[in-house]
Amino acid sequence: MMMPSQKKSHYILGGAIWFVGWLAMFLFDGHFDSSNLAMLLVLTSALAAVCLPWRVSLCLVIVCVLAFDWYFISPRGTFTVDFHQHALMLLVMLVVNLIIMILMVVRRGQAERAARHASEADILRQWSDTLLESSAPHEHLEELQNLLAQVSHREVALFVLKNELPAQDDLQQVWQLGDAGIEQRLALWYSTRNNQQLGRGTGRYEMFFDVYLPLRARGRAVGAALIKNFEIHELSTRIHLQAICDQFGNALERYRLHRQEINTREHAQAQLVRNNLLAAISHDYRTPLATIMSAASSLDEQTEKLDGAQHHQLARRIFDEAERLNIMTNNILQLARLDANNRITCDWQSAEEIVGDLTRRWRGRNLERRLQIQCQPALPLLWCDAVLIGQLLENLVDNALKYSPVDAPVKIQITLQSNYFLFAVSDNGQGIDLRWRDKIFEPFQRGPVTDDGTPIIGAGVGLALCRVIALAHGGELSVDCPAEGGSRFELHLPLRSLPENTTILTKNSGEIA
Amino acid sequence: MNFNVLLVEDDRELRVTLRDALLLEGYKLITAASLSEGLAITAHSSGAGKSLDLILLDLGLPDGDGETLLAELRKQVTTPVIVISAREQEGQKIRLLDLGADDYLVKPFGIGELLARMRVALRHKGISVTASITHFKRAGVSIDLAAHRVERNGEQVHLTPTEFNLLARLVRSAGRVVTHRQLLADVWGAEYLDHTHYLRLYMAQLRAKLEVDSADPVLLLTEPGVGYRLADDE
Numbered sequence: 001m002m003m004p005s006q007k008k009s010h011y012i013l014g015g016a017i018w019f020v021g022w023l024a025m026f027l028f029d030g031h032f033d034s035s036n037l038a039m040l041l042v043l044t045s046a047l048a049a050v051c052l053p054w055r056v057s058l059c060l061v062i063v064c065v066l067a068f069d070w071y072f073i074s075p076r077g078t079f080t081v082d083f084h085q086h087a088l089m090l091l092v093m094l095v096v097n098l099i100i101m102i103l104m105v106v107r108r109g110q111a112e113r114a115a116r117h118a119s120e121a122d123i124l125r126q127w128s129d130t131l132l133e134s135s136a137p138h139e140h141l142e143e144l145q146n147l148l149a150q151v152s153h154r155e156v157a158l159f160v161l162k163n164e165l166p167a168q169d170d171l172q173q174v175w176q177l178g179d180a181g182i183e184q185r186l187a188l189w190y191s192t193r194n195n196q197q198l199g200r201g202t203g204r205y206e207m208f209f210d211v212y213l214p215l216r217a218r219g220r221a222v223g224a225a226l227i228k229n230f231e232i233h234e235l236s237t238r239i240h241l242q243a244i245c246d247q248f249g250n251a252l253e254r255y256r257l258h259r260q261e262i263n264t265r266e267h268a269q270a271q272l273v274r275n276n277l278l279a280a281i282s283h284d285y286r287t288p289l290a291t292i293m294s295a296a297s298s299l300d301e302q303t304e305k306l307d308g309a310q311h312h313q314l315a316r317r318i319f320d321e322a323e324r325l326n327i328m329t330n331n332i333l334q335l336a337r338l339d340a341n342n343r344i345t346c347d348w349q350s351a352e353e354i355v356g357d358l359t360r361r362w363r364g365r366n367l368e369r370r371l372q373i374q375c376q377p378a379l380p381l382l383w384c385d386a387v388l389i390g391q392l393l394e395n396l397v398d399n400a401l402k403y404s405p406v407d408a409p410v411k412i413q414i415t416l417q418s419n420y421f422l423f424a425v426s427d428n429g430q431g432i433d434l435r436w437r438d439k440i441f442e443p444f445q446r447g448p449v450t451d452d453g454t455p456i457i458g459a460g461v462g463l464a465l466c467r468v469i470a471l472a473h474g475g476e477l478s479v480d481c482p483a484e485g486g487s488r489f490e491l492h493l494p495l496r497s498l499p500e501n502t503t504i505l506t507k508n509s510g511e512i513a
Numbered sequence: 514m515n516f517n518v519l520l521v522e523d524d525r526e527l528r529v530t531l532r533d534a535l536l537l538e539g540y541k542l543i544t545a546a547s548l549s550e551g552l553a554i555t556a557h558s559s560g561a562g563k564s565l566d567l568i569l570l571d572l573g574l575p576d577g578d579g580e581t582l583l584a585e586l587r588k589q590v591t592t593p594v595i596v597i598s599a600r601e602q603e604g605q606k607i608r609l610l611d612l613g614a615d616d617y618l619v620k621p622f623g624i625g626e627l628l629a630r631m632r633v634a635l636r637h638k639g640i641s642v643t644a645s646i647t648h649f650k651r652a653g654v655s656i657d658l659a660a661h662r663v664e665r666n667g668e669q670v671h672l673t674p675t676e677f678n679l680l681a682r683l684v685r686s687a688g689r690v691v692t693h694r695q696l697l698a699d700v701w702g703a704e705y706l707d708h709t710h711y712l713r714l715y716m717a718q719l720r721a722k723l724e725v726d727s728a729d730p731v732l733l734l735t736e737p738g739v740g741y742r743l744a745d746d747e
Contacts, residue, residue, distance in 0.1 A: 330601070352728050353713070359728070381713050
């Protein structure tokens, strides 16, 4: 399509060619005979036809042939022709000019079509690139609207389904861009549901002034576009518009399928994790339950044969194992809680206090004699969730007690390093094989197995929880097995400086040593 | 020991077990299995003069939350309430204590622990905070609040005024948990409620002066995430 300014310059150029042609004919008049001048006329009209529209060229050719007859063919000043050869020459000139014109028109039409196809292909390619580069096609709705408007030179409204096609027309389920009246919305829904073009020139609902194009994707539509006041003869433009719509439809469909695939995979993965976790938990629960059950049934069925001490011992065993189940339950609950929302309630805490509370709990289980606590004096306060850090240490200590010989001590050291707190829990157990060291922190790993292949019931969920807690505090949990034997778990927690007013408090009151 | 105890617990097994254990200890038991039953009994008892001495309250009841009963109860009477619940969120514990519960126990718990908490609650019964547990003695430490005197193994311990106030607040509630909020408000003032680091630092000072091993305290006990508890008087 030509711009007006281009058209104007073409007219000027065409006029100039004719002017020069006539000037030359008048100049050469008398030097050459009229048949030679006629050749000049043919040349001029051929050149002018290149730049002028065919209707103008046709008129000019007829006028100029008559004018040539008037000026140059004797008798001059009349349209009558003396000689037969002159008449023939004029006729040939007219025919040749017309043929040139027709050729020019055909050629120019071809060129224009080629240019339009090229520009359409270019638009489609760019649009396709945009959609391919985008991670979410529905973020390009406005671009689609602008592009359709630009190509059609019409006002455009868009209707795109947010998800699957709803059973009933529901405006909540679509993104709508641009204005559409009630009837237009109905037509958009119809086009989307039936995956069909509607309106002028489409063969359906011809009485509409507008045309509706579905955004097609694999045999269905993900929405529709409304092109207002579209003309029936603009078939090629409509095909182009439909291609743009289809590209979008396909891109959106691809995106949705991709999302769906990811969701399915994640769901399957979550299912697998959950199943493994449940299996691990049930397995871990069964051991204390077995002890409880046998001790309780022994108390129930062998009452007369048991002496007082045995009685007490069995009851104690039930109590201990119930306590173990309780710890395991707390671990699982805490893991689920931290998994759901990683929120922890931090406050200024004293490391000594956290360990002190821990010792008290172990004393309840008569195990405190195995604990050796070394706490560096005058430690600064720690910014953490005391309950969680307490639970973490409890798990580490529980593990250490379980994996080391019955009377071997378990050491807890708390020291201040250059820029972090170090909590270390070490035991004299058999240590942990190198290939297990990373795996023991995964939720359903269960430590090494004994020689006959039965697993030593281990941390199960416990160590996984420990690591989650450490990470939630911006810290780290690692395990090391020193050459002298046993294993040593290290928890690093970041150091934070106390709020300003504490130093003021210290200075003013002088109460804190 | 003729204390009337109301036990509100919907789980039959636990209710029966606790009832039998408490009957063995000589308590008189009234049991309720639902919130409405509990409310009816408390309303009836406060009207009819046959008063309750202690209430053991479960939270997750079939027809509502035990918290409702606690709130209802605290409108009129000061009967000690010990909450027994499977919920172990610290925020919940603090809310219950601030709402007027005397103590809480997280399920599962041992009967020994329950009996100890009950003894403490009964001793505090009818005693308002300002009156008058003024003497405390345990693990070689003796405290006389009226005389401002703290001794350890017969030797006087010097405390700063703030340390003494903090200790005094715990002595008045000996055996019971006191939340961080309560301590900060009573010792420092309401505007210091979020200054928990004061509490940590002073508690460390107190432990250094009163405990044998401050990393293994026997007097000044920590209730993680909730508050502190001075071990019960000997």
